[in-house]
Amino acid sequence: MAPLIDCVFLLLTYFLFTISLATVEGLLTSKLAMGGEMEEKRFDLKLQEKETIVRLVHAGESVQYFIDDWPAADFAAVAEHLKGIPEQSLVVIDASASIPYEHVIRLYNQCLRLSLANVVFPLSSRSGTTGMAPRL
């Protein structure tokens, strides 16, 4: 009986260690807004609030952020700026092609954390201007 209980405890220890490392996968849901619909949204929002464009470009090994063409020191500075934006504002995340995806997700996640519902990614598509925004 002793070897059996040893095996059982070994298995139990294995599962306990692995379960603590497992992270649940979730989705950042969003809705693509097509051509005219997107332009309408932009127009409506422009009447209420100015849109904020956050640009991500490569600067050597690191990522340089620009808020409305003004350089931001780091991600914390961008997050601080976003805190002051009204929830109805349009945030445009304009990341250059070579930016690692995780930086874009981090920024998108930060917008959702601050309840900024109107986030778009400029996409140049065959059907015209498209963007995406969190599904409300």
Add this chain to the structure above:
Amino acid sequence: MIDMAFLLITFFIMSIRFGQAGEETIELPNADQAREVTDERVELVTVNVSGEGVYLVSGVQRSRAELYRYIEARKAEASEHRKLEIVVRGDRSSRFENVQAVMRMAADAGVTDVSLAALQAADNVEQR
């Protein structure tokens, strides 16, 4: 005592999540705002984007042109009652253009619902 141990092992075995083929190669970014979405009225198409920009759908590697045709075909098959949603499982190190290309394909195919998969954890971009 051994009964309790077996009970615990059974619980752990039952709670293991079995992934799709190819998923293990994708290291997802972290996002604490990511939510689990379970809507039976939605038909999900999961597109895995590896760090090297390789597209994998149900374990099958596809080029951009093949992926676009696949999304178009799935969109055509989707019924009015079950709308199509694209889930992009992008590797954290993948170039953004690879994910952006999937969004563009979805837009061109007329699919408006695109979700981005992430691990429900605090971001760790700085620590890497």
